[in-house]
Amino acid sequence: MLKENQGLLVIKKENKFYLSNFTGSGGYLLITSKKKYILIEGKYEKQAQEQCKEFSIIILKDKNFVQCLREICEKNDIEELIFEENEVVYSLYKEFKKLPLKLIESENLIENKRVIKRCDEIEAIKKSCDIAQKAIKDALDEFKINMSEKTLADNIERNAKKLGVEKIDFIIVVSGKRGALPHGRPTDKKIELGELVTIDFGCIYKGYHSDITRTYGIGEVNLKLKEIYSIVKEAQQLGVSMIKPEINAKEIDKAVREYIKNRGFEEYFVHGLGHGIGIEGHEKPFLNEYESNVLKAGMVLTIEPGIYIPELGGVRIEDTILVTNNGCEILTTISKEFEEIGLC
Template sequence: MLKKNQGLFVIKKENKFYFSNFTGSGGYLFITKKNKYILIDEKYEKQAQEQCKEFSIIILKHKSFLQYLREIGEKEGIEELVFEENAVVFSLYKELKKLPFKLVESENLIESQRVIKKKFEIELIKKSCNIAQSAILSALSEFEVGMTEKELAAKIEDSSKRLGADKIDFLIVVSGKRGVLPHGRPTDKKIELGELLTIDFGCVYKGYHSDITRTYGVGDINSQLKEIYNIVKEAQNLGISMVKPGANTKDIDRVVREYISGKGYGEYFIHGLGHGIGIEGHEKPFLNWKEESILKVGMTLTIEPGIYLPEIGGVRIEDTLLVEETECEMLTTISKEFKEIKLC
């Protein structure tokens, strides 16, 4: 990944975790061809000793991190300092320019490496997905008509923590007319009969994220809501069928979008088709009309079409997938057959 005369300077929290397993919010990584260093304040020393077994620990004491970088770089024969162009703010960039190294943008070097998941990462993502979907099913088993969105969300969150989640990434619970909000947060609105209920949930397990969305009918719903549900389900199945090595993400998004448009609802599909998932809840590859990536074995991503009808309601169905040798493996497996819930 690095040339002999290059050093990689890492500050983004997720990238620090990827290389070192360090979960603290502070500190810097400096990686060369020969050695790996973590530069941290004294308060993180014990944590770094426990988490960063392959790294030499440099305590930032009496000197600035720039002075330590200079000393390490000169000792290692570094001529070029590779930095994360999407993470380094301008004020830090000006400081780095004071060093006697040529600054080189990483051009998503780290993110491109992260996109192919290692076996242990896949297992952690699977576990995170299992926790998320089990938490949803557990909460729905206690659902009652008239429960508020917040009350149902609290049950999902409590269940996920009981099942082993380290924390919640996000939790969307919207019902009725609020179903048109793709990122709507739960409110005190009561969930009533005749409405659609959308739950979009992701948690974090040992640093890895999950993401699943399901939409349910609360009792009997009208024919238009059932129609858009079936369209979204078929659109998602179409997208999933295209997930395989060599597929172009832009093409997958286009085909799914054209399917929904052909059913007369194109203008109501208002977001991208999906995204990569791993150490971040949203990471490369992205599936939308403007970005283009080629799928490879070991990528994990979501497929999540939706239709959102103002003043009526919305439907979204989302699954997390693993790209395998010839097709994909579903990492979220809750049934997508339309289900009407009253008391589950």
């Protein structure tokens, strides 16, 4: 809650969208206890009129931004300016220092508010997840052995666009030995019999992200790969089963990490267990061994353990999950049972 003499300056694109519904890449928000302003170039005026109904629109024109900011603050008796410290470049900060205002740095002020999703945000994330997993399912129906990673990835993207996504966030398709690359991008490599293929896909619907990962066998795979798959699936299910309000995310990461360690694969789980998801594909809360984040109902996050063995391959399984009052709801519902594809 802002004091009467305070103004909040918002620069980060995702935070501007969260607070005003503005989707343009430029502009600034200035929020006071009594009034809200959006400061933009003229090219964004019509867009701001349509998207930012509660905001007074200020066109910068010949005035530079800092001069305009000064005038608005004087008009509203603003004495303290709160700004996003991670978004202000040093040259702009030097200009701020010339203003007759007390500067207050804030880190993650709006991001912390974004952690608990509104009902409309949850619905958009659910729709984004539905599109992502249907796009994968439909692409797998078209899959043929010796199809390239790129072709499979292109088919997933094409399906998602047909289903109405605004934008593809990312796509990972890695097979065989390349499965040991947690963030490997699809290549012209052929997906062959006896390999695993990992698909990690996220898209954006009405400004909100999805994230899902599944790993499949291409025909019959060897016992070692099946063992790795089984361990990752059990570890992932353990993590999901622990999700509930008031648990520290670090505890979930520790339990899953210990499970994989006890099965002899500790050194091959090389990333955090998960992350929040919403307006950004990776946002608070983060689930890893370093950060303490207590889960609350309304958070949306991923659980995505993986095992990656050089010269052999890898497995990752990931769901997007909503924390509820009594536990959780899994938003990505494609089966996690081991499945062999490409046999027909």
